[in-house]
Amino acid sequence: xxxxxxxxxxxxxxxxxxxxxxxxxxxxxxxxxxxxxxxxxxxxxxxxxxxxxxxxxxxxxxxxxxxxxxxxxxxxxxxxxxxxxxxxxxxxxxxxxxxxxxxxxxxxxxxxxxxxxxxxxxxxxxxxxxxxxxxxxxxxxxxxxxxxxxxxxxxxxxxxxxxxxxxxxxxxxxxxxxxxxxxxxxxxxxxxxxxxxxxxxxxxxxxxxxxxxxxxxxxxxxxxxxxxxxxxxxxxxxxxxxxxxxxxxxxxxxxxxxxxxxxxxxxxxxxxxxxxxxxxx
Numbered sequence: 699x700x701x702x703x704x705x706x707x708x709x710x711x712x713x714x715x716x717x718x719x720x721x722x723x724x725x726x727x728x729x730x731x732x733x734x735x736x737x738x739x740x741x742x743x744x745x746x747x748x749x750x751x752x753x754x755x756x757x758x759x760x761x762x763x764x765x766x767x768x769x770x771x772x773x774x775x776x777x778x779x780x781x782x783x784x785x786x787x788x789x790x791x792x793x794x795x796x797x798x799x800x801x802x803x804x805x806x807x808x809x810x811x812x813x814x815x816x817x818x819x820x821x822x823x824x825x826x827x828x829x830x831x832x833x834x835x836x837x838x839x840x841x842x843x844x845x846x847x848x849x850x851x852x853x854x855x856x857x858x859x860x861x862x863x864x865x866x867x868x869x870x871x872x873x874x875x876x877x878x879x880x881x882x883x884x885x886x887x888x889x890x891x892x893x894x895x896x897x898x899x900x901x902x903x904x905x906x907x908x909x910x911x912x913x914x915x916x917x918x919x920x921x922x923x924x925x926x927x928x929x930x931x932x933x934x935x936x937x938x939x940x941x942x943x944x945x946x947x948x949x950x951x952x953x954x955x956x957x958x959x960x961x962x963x964x965x966x967x968x969x970x971x972x973x974x975x976x977x978x979x
Contacts, residue, residue: 725931729922778857794820
């Protein structure tokens, strides 16, 4: 495993890699959004969900999404507020914008497990993004009876505006336009997750990007990726680095930055806050 002994030297090396790379692939996990200010615990959670904390004893935003609410009216009161805060409110502290500034003039692609739309808000090209795990901004049929997703901003805003006593009006509960069953969020939690046409097209663009840059100078920039789903970003990044002698793996992650010994000589691992490191870059 590798670790950082001299951060300033690593910052300099990453700058050089960014300048000289033929391609940059960003692999982004939850740690990037956390660094950008999208925390799901503490003050931000307490300020936005005081009623749910008091009534249901929910301790953090994420676990609240799994709470067994007794009615769909309560379920959507919680989820509409959850989605509104994390998808439609602008709270980025500049982290995503700084990242975009580093790669906007490069041939880049973004692979991410994040579902909060922050890349597009920061200016990243939609055609260079692959959201593998869904999007807070989309509904899908809960069955699902068909493979389509639906923009939810208007419905979410309506539920946030009209909810009272931890419930939304019954008439606002979203239902599938095809089968009439309840809608749910387009988030990968089990086998019912819908991969719509847009999902597959994004996957094809990512595969094409990898093919076009095979064997070229590639910077694999992993930001805030943990071990919940390492098979999506982390393990493929390690494998690509091992197979392409022109590739360099950079991992920035507070407390979890490391690389296998097989690619240690072409890896830079920085244990630190992503936002602060990007600011130095």
